[in-house]
Every structure is written in structure tokens, then in C-alpha cells.
Amino acid sequence: MKQCNQVVNYATSERAFTPQQELNIGVRAFKELVIKVKDNTKMQNKFGYFNGIVNNLMDEPYFDYELLDTF
Structure with a gap:
């Protein structure tokens, strides 16, 4: 998780x-x-699959500030 957080x-x-x-x-990625x-x-x-899921989940709110507030 830490390595994916930019x-x-x-x-x-x-x-x-x-x-x-x-x-x-x-938690979402693990589920x-x-x-x-x-x-x-x-x-x-x-x-690696888990890391890919985490990367995808972190990319979504990183570029969408409204979605960032929901976490």
C-alpha cells in the first residue's frame, strides 16, 4: 500500500x-x-494481482477530487 501511494x-x-x-x-482491494x-x-x-488492484483503485480518486472525499 505504501509503495503505491505517490x-x-x-x-x-x-x-x-x-x-x-x-x-x-x-480493504477494498483485498475484498x-x-x-x-x-x-x-x-x-x-x-x-502482483493485488498490487494491480491497488494501483487501479488509487488512480481513480487521484484524478477525480470528488471521489477522493468519499474514502
Whole structure:
């Protein structure tokens, strides 16, 4: 989760998401991963699949400020 959270301001090391938002995104991503595993979706690397889900979830609100407030 930490590696996917982009640094917005390098001077202050401010990140795009707060720790609470990171947690909410992580929970959503984990739920989605569990659903995919239970559906027997073909995946070579479960950790990589999880990382991809997290990246996709973090990209959506990063560019949509209204969605950012919902986390």
C-alpha cells in the first residue's frame, strides 16, 4: 500500500492519500482479490494481482477530487 501511494510534495514528503484512505483502499482491494480467488480466476502471482488492484483503485480518486472525499 505504501509503495503505491505517490508522493505529491517532495519538500514535505506529503503523500496523495492519508493513512485512513490507504486502509480503506487496501480493504477494498483485498475484498476484490478474495472474490477473484474464489471465482478461480487465472493469475500467476496473487501479490502482483493485488498490487494491480491497488494501483487501479488509487488512480481513480487521484484524478477525480470528488471521489477522493468519499474514502
